[in-house]
Amino acid sequence: MIKDIILQEIKKILKNNLPQENFIDLQPPTNFHFGDYSTSIALKLTKVFKKNPLEIAENIKKNFPKLKEIEKIDVISPGFINFWLSKKYLLKNLEEAYKNNFHFPKFYFGTNKKIMVEFAHPNTHKLFHIGHLRNISIGETIVRIFEALGNKVIRANYQGDVGLHIAKCLYGIKTSKIKIEKLKTLEEKIDFIGKMYTLGTKAYEENENAKQEIIKINQQIYNQDKEILSLWQQTRQWSLDYFEKIYKRVDSHFDRYYFESEMAKRAIEICFEALKKGILEKSQGAIVFNGKKYGLDTRVFINSLGYPTYEGKELALAEKEFSEFGEIDKNIHCVTPEQTSFFKVTFKVQEILNPKITGKQYHLAYEWVNLKTGKMSSREGNIVEANWLIDKIKEKIIKDFKCDEKTAEILAVSSAKYSFLKNSPKTAINFDIDESISINGNSAPYLIYTYVRCRSILNKKNTSLDLSITKDDSIILEIDELNILRKLYQFKEVVLKAGQEFSPNHIATYLYDLTSQYNLFYQKYPILKAKENIKNLRLLITLTTANTIKKGLELLGIKTVEKM
RNA sequence: GCCUCUGUAGCUUAAUGGAUAGAGUAGCGGUCUUCGGAACCGUUGGUGGAGGUUCGAUUCCUCCCAGAGGCACCA
Numbered sequence: 143m144i145k146d147i148i149l150q151e152i153k154k155i156l157k158n159n160l161p162q163e164n165f166i167d168l169q170p171p172t173n174f175h176f177g178d179y180s181t182s183i184a185l186k187l188t189k190v191f192k193k194n195p196l197e198i199a200e201n202i203k204k205n206f207p208k209l210k211e212i213e214k215i216d217v218i219s220p221g222f223i224n225f226w227l228s229k230k231y232l233l234k235n236l237e238e239a240y241k242n243n244f245h246f247p248k249f250y251f252g253t254n255k256k257i258m259v260e261f262a263h264p265n266t267h268k269l270f271h272i273g274h275l276r277n278i279s280i281g282e283t284i285v286r287i288f289e290a291l292g293n294k295v296i297r298a299n300y301q302g303d304v305g306l307h308i309a310k311c312l313y314g315i316k317t318s319k320i321k322i323e324k325l326k327t328l329e330e331k332i333d334f335i336g337k338m339y340t341l342g343t344k345a346y347e348e349n350e351n352a353k354q355e356i357i358k359i360n361q362q363i364y365n366q367d368k369e370i371l372s373l374w375q376q377t378r379q380w381s382l383d384y385f386e387k388i389y390k391r392v393d394s395h396f397d398r399y400y401f402e403s404e405m406a407k408r409a410i411e412i413c414f415e416a417l418k419k420g421i422l423e424k425s426q427g428a429i430v431f432n433g434k435k436y437g438l439d440t441r442v443f444i445n446s447l448g449y450p451t452y453e454g455k456e457l458a459l460a461e462k463e464f465s466e467f468g469e470i471d472k473n474i475h476c477v478t479p480e481q482t483s484f485f486k487v488t489f490k491v492q493e494i495l496n497p498k499i500t501g502k503q504y505h506l507a508y509e510w511v512n513l514k515t516g517k518m519s520s521r522e523g524n525i526v527e528a529n530w531l532i533d534k535i536k537e538k539i540i541k542d543f544k545c546d547e548k549t550a551e552i553l554a555v556s557s558a559k560y561s562f563l564k565n566s567p568k569t570a571i572n573f574d575i576d577e578s579i580s581i582n583g584n585s586a587p588y589l590i591y592t593y594v595r596c597r598s599i600l601n602k603k604n605t606s607l608d609l610s611i612t613k614d615d616s617i618i619l620e621i622d623e624l625n626i627l628r629k630l631y632q633f634k635e636v637v638l639k640a641g642q643e644f645s646p647n648h649i650a651t652y653l654y655d656l657t658s659q660y661n662l663f664y665q666k667y668p669i670l671k672a673k674e675n676i677k678n679l680r681l682l683i684t685l686t687t688a689n690t691i692k693k694g695l696e697l698l699g700i701k702t703v704e705k706m
Numbered sequence: 707g708c709c710u711c712u713g714u715a716g717c718u719u720a721a722u723g724g725a726u727a728g729a730g731u732a733g734c735g736g737u738c739u740u741c742g743g744a745a746c747c748g749u750u751g752g753u754g755g756a757g758g759u760u761c762g763a764u765u766c767c768u769c770c771c772a773g774a775g776g777c778a779c780c781a
Contacts, residue, residue, distance in 0.1 A: 172721075172728075182724060188761070195761080220761070222725070265781075305781055402781080428779050439709085445779035452781050480775050482710070507711095510774085514717090517774095543744065564730095565719065570712075570774075577718065582744070583730040584719095591744050599741050651720065654729080665737090665746045684741095706744080 143247065144211045145635070148179060148225060155205045156183075161190060170632055174625055177216060177224030184221040195221030230615040232627040237612065239630060239686035244693055247638045248292040252471030252502075258296040258463060259285050261476035262394070265302035266381035267311045267335050270388050271518060272573065273478075273511045275528040276562040280508050281476045282394045282699035283563060283646040290697060291641050296467050299396040300459060301385070303378050304403045309360035310342030311335055312373055313352065316359075317345070322376075328387070331380045339520065364406060364449060388528060392555055393699060398466070400459055408458040409450035412495070413443050416457075421494050429454075431491050441487045456488040457495070464499055472502055474644075479507035506644055508567035514574045526575065532558050535579050539587070549703050553587050556700045560586035563698050564650040584654050586700055589691055592657045593702050596688035599669055603681055611678045619679075622663045626683055629656050633690055637697060646698060653694045660687045 145168060152166055160166070171180040184199035191198060199217040206215055213228040238244050251257060261281025264270050285295045315322065315338045325331045345352035362370040389395060413429055416422040422429050427446035431453075433439050443454040450458075463473055475485065485505040493500045512518065518525050536554035539545065545553075561578050565571060581587040611617065619627070632652065640648040660683075669680040692702050 167724095169722095171725080173725080176725070180725090182762095185724075185761070218725075220725085302781060307781075426778075430778065439777050441777090442779040447779080449779090451779065453779095455781095478775095479711070481781095483776055484781095509712095512774090539744095566721095568711095569719075572718070574718070577731070580731075585730085585744095587744060591742085595742055595745085602741065647720080651729085658729090661745060662747090664741080668741070670741050706742095 143635075144209075144227070144231070145179065147209070147211070151206055151209075152181070152183060152202060155202050156187075170635070171224065174628060176218070176222070178227045178628055178631070179225040181223050181225075182221065184217075184223060188221070199223050227628065227631065228615075229619065229624070229627075232624070232631055233612040233615060235631050236627070236682060236686050239633075239689050240607075240609065240682060242689045242693070244290075244634065246290045246292070246634050249288075249638060249641050250291075250293060250471065254469045254471050255292060256294040256296070256468065256470045257288060257472040257474060258298050258467065258470050259288070259474045259476065260298040260300055260463070261285075262299045262385075262389070262396070263301055263477075264381075264385055265305070265307065266378045266385075267308045267339060268381075268520070269332070269336060269525050269527050270385060270529070271511075272526045272528055272531055273518065275392070275531070275558060276511050276571070277476055277508065278389070278392060278394050279559040279562045279699060280506075280567050280646065282392075283649075283697060284474065284476065284506070284644065286697050286699060287637060287641045287646065287649075290637060293471075296398065296470070297394075297396045298398045298400060298463065300400045300402070301382075302402045303381075304360075304363050304406075306356070306360050307339065308374070308378075309356045309363060310346055311339040312342070312359050312363075312370060312377070313345065313356045314338030314340070314342035315373065315377070317341070317352075328380065328384055331377075332384050335377060335380065340523070343520065361447075361449075363403075391529070391532070392559065393701060400462065402452075402455055405455035405458040406450050408461065409454040410444065410448075412457045412461065413450065413454050416443075416491065416495060421491060431487055433487055433490070436490055438487050438490060439483045441484070443491075453484065453488055453491075456484075457492060460488070460492045460499070460503070461496075464496070464502075470502065472504055474504050474506050476506045476508060478510055481505070482507060506567070509570040511562075511571045511573050514572050526573070528558075531575070531578065534575070535581070538579050539581065542581075543706070545706055549706050552701050552703050553581075553590065553706065556586035556590065556695070556702075557581055559700055560589075560650065560698065563646050563700075564654070566645055566647045586695075587706075589653055589657050589695060590702050590706065592661060593688055593691045593695075594704065594706050595664070596660070596684045596691075597704055599684055600681065600688070602670060607681055607685065608678045609682070611675065611682060614675075617675065617679060620667065622659070622666060623679065623683060626656070626659050626663060626687065629659055630686055630690060633694070637694075640697075649694055649698055653691060653698075656687065656694075657691060660684075 149166055149168055166181060166183045168179050168181045170178060184195040187198050188195045199221050202223055203215045203217050211228055211231040213226040216224040259281055262278045264274050285297055289295050318338060325334055346356050359370060363374055413422060417429055422431050422443055428442045429444035430440055430442050441453050442451050444450055489503045532554050535557050536550045539550045539553050564584060636648050636652040640646050672680055695702055
């Protein structure tokens with residue numbers, strides 16, 4: 143890539159006389175009138191060389207070789223060096239985009255070129271809410287970005303199917319008078335489970351006998367007791383069917399489902415082995431990890447009743463994840479940040495048990511989705527279910543734009559996913575339902591609308607595209623055209639950055655900028671009515687923009703439509 | 707009590723040790739007898755507070771204020 147060549151040349155000129163590796167910065171500036179790449183190396187070297195930064199910059203400019211890719215180099219006070227790509231190079235760069243055959247840079251975490259992304263993980267017997275929707279949207283795009291960057295990616299989903307919340311729900315069912323055989327549709331069943339959970343939770347808090355009964359049910363679930371087993375299995379399956387429907391709706395799927403209920407037995411074995419080796423220790427009847435010597439929290443792995451906690455089960459999970467698919471370079475856990483302490487501790491224990499995985503576990507802490515009115519909680523009864531939100535957006539699209547149901551479905555799912563993905567995963571979102579239903583501005587429908595518009599023009603052209611235009615650098619470009627070419631050039635580097643920084647929002651922001659630029663161009667200049675060679679160029683810009691939008695959205699896990 | 711994270715325009719948010727802090731939305735004012743107006747343009751408005759490091763700080767450091775989360779048998 144030209145970026146690496148520029149870096150190499152600067153290094154050569156400076157005779158590698160640098161304080162450290164990677165000392166030279168080179169990035170696209172925030173504004174187009176500072177060129178395509180910019181570096182502040184001269185400013186940084188002022189102290190090292192004890193020279194005026196402008197002098198250093200001018201020296202680099204003077205000694206920089208003539209390259210056909212570089213049109214000009216500017217030195218600007220107080221000492222920036224800006225590189226401008228040549229028109230010829232920008233036109234050549236369109237090739238991959240118009241052929242719709244993108245070759246992204248490679249980026250690996252290790253030599254195996256294989257990673258696991260663990261995401262979604264809803265709990266059975268509970269609703270799949272907009273927090274899960276954010277999770278699955280982020281996880282899905284992380285998978286696709288790293289595949290594009292050359293990795294084999296295993297999609298994993300760790301679903302909680304044991305625990306007190308389920309005991310509460312089953313208690314509710316057992317004490318209610320409703321016959322579950324009468325429930326017909328999946329929707330009825332899921333609604334029923336939700337209500338029974340509320341019932342059980344209330345009983346747990348208000349009635350001591352009920353509380354004891356729920357604790358007993360919880361243990362029965364752990365022990366796969368016959369008295370509860372079939373009810374647990376049946377209701378669990380309802381949840382799994384419901385989740386599967388949602389995964390399909392949002393265009394996700396998984397290679398491997400892990401269940402918490404499968405982990406208990408092996409968890410106990412591992413914990414006792416670790417106890418023998420002195421990694422874990424006994425304390426107040428429980429088995430714990432004393433994190434103090436590592437600056438970590440102390441956490442319980444086996445509780446005093448002899449049951450493995452979430453921590454204990456995580457050891458069994460890691461053992462499976464790191465052995466079932468050969469060696470993996472990285473295991474990315476897409477989980478909210480309140481689990482940071484939990485992961486620090488369990489990762490440490492895993493590394494002591496198995497030094498080979500040191501540095502391979504990664505907690506991608508994406509933030510919460512809160513409601514503007516406060517935090518979501520089952521107690522408050524203000525859980526916003528993912529399906530409900532998508533349906534609301536869909537209704538609005540059908541009402542406002544009278545498009546068919548199938549198109550509205552795609553646009554609604556896209557809209558919901560994009561509204562999460564355009565934000566950094568590290569930002570806690572204050573969710574407003576009315577705003578989220580809005581489909582103007584920086585939204586998926588805006589991007590898709592632009593794509594459709596491009597397709598519509600391309601379908602109207604009556605001749606085939608003459609691509610020789612990309613080899614003709616005598617053509618004179620309008621500034622708006624040139625800037626779209628410059629923007630298109632950035633696409634692949636943006637994808638790389640999104641991967642390196644675990645920030646898919648870079649892709650979303652990029653697509654929005656590209657789309658806005660195209661719409662301005664569209665507004666200002668005729669395309670089909672332009673003179674022949676200009677028309678060719680503009681159609682080419684239209685085609686490459688369309689392909690880039692489509693590819694970019696695909697990396698975000700978002701589908702496009704051809705008409706809307 | 708200890709630890710971690712966060713604080714950007716009325717609201718939702720982007721970016722970064724650098725150049726004029728970028729959008730959407732809401733408000734106000736415009737464009738169009740058009741290749742798809744789900745569009746385009748203009749405009750009002752912002753880095754919680756006080757210090758420090760730096761040629762340069764919204765970004766790094768210290769303190770203060772405000773909020774969120776975590777810290778032993780929940781998941």
